[in-house]
Amino acid sequence: MNEDKDVIFKALADPTRRLILDELSEKNELTLYELTARLVMKHNLSISRQAIAKHLAVLEDAGLVNSMRKGKYRVLLFNNKPLKNLLESWID
Amino acid sequence: MNEDKDVIFKALADPTRRLILDELSEKNELTLYELTARLVMKHNLSISRQAIAKHLAVLEDAGLVNSMRKGKYRVLLFNNKPLKNLLESWID
């Protein structure tokens, strides 16, 4: 309901989390390590793996990221469904 | 540029600010007092005028609300332009 919206908007409020969505929307099925490496290298981000893991927890909670265990790895999937019609009520 | 986006997303992250946008998108040219009264009454919000004023400053900073002085009053106007295409890069 409306709390879903709140969780989504709050998830989008952080620039690092938006970068994560950018990366995942460009290339799905990244692992946590791959994602961290990409963020650090492509965007000169200095941030730890644990910090990224926390951001991912927030994004998963909002339904914007799903993940599957694949052996040793956890693989990340972007899900844009919650974003559709999110701003609808304000745009005509 | 990208900082604009950040300011906009952060502005949208607060539920009270989203309620303010709801009210203003429904009825433009409210004054601060009218807006406060509406929020308190329609949504059972217990919040002071000053708190609303702070939220409005954030929304104005993001370009989502404009205001004009009209004599004794300040009149508030909703502006949805910054919201258009905000999520575009993630939705196909």
Next chain:
DNA sequence: TTGACATGCAACTAATTGGTTGCTTATACT
């Protein structure tokens, strides 16, 4: 011009949050 009303500003507080460090668990590979 004086009082009432609408708004503006500043200092303070409590809660939230993004980040770190350190340790543990789980899986793969030789």
Next chain:
DNA sequence: AGTATAAGCAACCAATTAGTTGCATGTCAA
């Protein structure tokens, strides 16, 4: 079995922030 790699968990810290209270400014109307 033993080591290296990927991830999970928990406690702590610093900065941000939503909210409050108190006071100042500006405008209208009698």
